[in-house]
Amino acid sequence: MFPHMSETNAGTGCYFDRAPEKLVLEGYRRWIAGFETGSVVAWEMAYGLYSEILGSRNGNRALADLSFFVRTLRHKALVPLKTFPFGSHHVCREECLTLGLIAGLQNCDMVAARTCLNAMACPASSEELENAAIGFAETLAEMDQILLPIPRFAIDDIISRPLRAKYH
Numbered sequence: 001m002f003p004h005m006s007e008t009n010a011g012t013g014c015y016f017d018r019a020p021e022k023l024v025l026e027g028y029r030r031w032i033a034g035f036e037t038g039s040v041v042a043w044e045m046a047y048g049l050y051s052e053i054l055g056s057r058n059g060n061r062a063l064a065d066l067s068f069f070v071r072t073l074r075h076k077a078l079v080p081l082k083t084f085p086f087g088s089h090h091v092c093r094e095e096c097l098t099l100g101l102i103a104g105l106q107n108c109d110m111v112a113a114r115t116c117l118n119a120m121a122c123p124a125s126s127e128e129l130e131n132a133a134i135g136f137a138e139t140l141a142e143m144d145q146i147l148l149p150i151p152r153f154a155i156d157d158i159i160s161r162p163l164r165a166k167y168h
Helices: 019-037 040-054 056-076 093-106 110-120 123-142 152-160
Strands: none
Touching: 019 040, 019 056, 019 093, 019 123, 040 056, 056 123, 093 110, 093 123, 093 152, 110 123, 110 152
């Protein structure tokens, strides 16, 4: 379904500084913040990030798929969506599951993707959320933005932790 990870963006820097992870994590954070605050400023920040990394045309296309994915997730999520502030090098449960879902889809790790999906949405809503996630993951992959695989044990560890208070 998706190409193998290319050497592009395979640098030795921080995981959160890699372009694919930044697009997913910071895009998610900014899009959720736009919904929560009712301000377009956060969405404009997401547009700026996507345009800077992908160029205007690809940025618009990827942002449309991010928007559809996050909007679907907001309506199908089992719990209210939480985030850390923009630029934070920490991830909360929902952010980890989002990264795990997209990474699992892109790296053909359907066990990890399904684990994340099942922790995010009820079974009746999972197909719609999965389709939105696949669209976003495919678009990023077509633009050579492949997330690193996230080990199943890391996903299981996040899921097993108790839910915490809102971060953002």
